[in-house]
Amino acid sequence: MHFIRFLKVPTTTSKPTSNIITVSTLITISTDLSEAFYNGNATLRATLRTDTASRQLLAFKTATWTPGLRNLSIQFTFTASKDTPSNGIVCVSATENRADDMRTLFAGPSESRILSAWSTPFDVLQNGSKAEAFVERKLQLSAGNMVRIWEETREDIARHIWPGGLAMTSYFSTLPTPATGTLSSLNSLLSNPSLRVLELGAGCGLAGIVLHTLLPSTTVTLTDLPITTEITSKNLTSNSTDNNSSISYHPLDWASPLPEWCASTTYDLILVADCTYNTASIPYLVGVLDELCKLSPEVVILLAHKVRHNSEEMFFEMAGEKGISKKESVVFEMAGDRVDLYVMGR
Structure with missing residues (x-):
């Protein structure tokens, strides 16, 4: 899976005496942790539209990404009139192999997909105006159901979307017949209209927000370190x-x-997506799961796990010592990423 990101957010350049407006941005296409750049050919469509109900097209560009690139500059030029709305949005997407529809995200291991990017609104008529350091992902879940998830363009990985959350999203979106295979023990659980769900290490809140969107009668609590408060609140x-x-x-x-709000509540389902990459935090994660299982003995844990290094196996070893074991699993070959989905519990 690859993500289009804004290395330099869209910025307006104009002259006081001219109605010729230039908007420039610098993008990259990279993996979730930006450790690898997209090494294929991709035709990109970039649009500059007004932030209005009509989404008036102000300018568009076709750009080409080729193997070996690390970034790509995109520049729009248009002529403003007295009727041109001030706020605009830049969108950059691949013309083929887009990853925005979660129902079709399942793919063979060699087939890569690219997630589109939308900027925040900014004043396209004001010289020096620039978008905020966020990128929006618009993810189609089903007919009539879409989520809009913001992530940061900066380097803090806690506020980015990761493949584990996308795999979980795709699984939920394709129920009752996921292409990856069905985790049968979840079927009756997800049919419970009063389902209580806790997401650990939620980051942007993707998995929990998606589940609540698809099953709005559920009660969902997203949790993570305070550093994620801004981005999660924005997504809610x-x-x-x-x-x-x-x-x-x-x-x-x-x-x-x-905390008391958590210790005084029982849960039916715990979501854990891409939380085992940092082995230093694994003992604390297992400790929290152990406490939650004591408070809710029947709770089911759904874990999305992308293997990044062998040391992550210590999570399953430590969980096993606490009596928390794997019950079911499916392998999710997702647009070039392998993510294992596990149902776990006591």
Whole structure:
């Protein structure tokens, strides 16, 4: 899986006496941790549109990404009129192999997909105006269901979307017949209209927000370190619905005792997506899961696990020592990434 990212956010350049406007941005196409750049050919369509209901097209560009590139400059030029709305949005997407539809994300191990990027609105008429350091992903879940997930363009990995969350999203979006195979023990659980769900290490909140969007009667609590508060809150606002009172966010530090709001609640399902990459935090993650299993003995854990190094196996060893074991699994070959989905519990 590869992601289009803004290395330099869209920025407006104009002269006081001219109505010729230039908007420039610098993008890259890289993997989730930006450790590898896209090494194929991709035709990109870049558009500059107004941030209005009509989404008026102000300018567009076709750009080509070729093997060996690390970044690509994109520049728009258009002539403004007195009727041109001030706010605009830049979108960059691949013309083929787009990864935006979660129902078709399943692919062979050699087939890569590219996730599109939308900027925040910015003043396209004001010299020096620039978008904020966020990128929006618009993910199609099913007919009539889409989530809008913001992530940061900066380097803090806690506020990015990762393949584990995307694999979990794709699995939920393709129920009852996922192309990867079905985790049968989840079927009856997900049919429970009063399902109570806790997501650990939620980051941007992708998996929990998607589950709540598809099953709005569920009660979902997203948790992570306080550093994610801004981005998770932004995503809850972006996906606000009439049932928004049944989805919430709370900071949760695995190294601290469970807070009262958590310790006094029982859960049916715990979501854990891409949380085992940092082996230093694994003992704390296992400790939290152990406490939650004591409070909710029947709880089911759904883990999305992309193997990055062999040392992550210590999670399963430590969990096993606490009596938390794998019950079912499917292998998710997702657009060039392998993600294992596990159902775990006591």
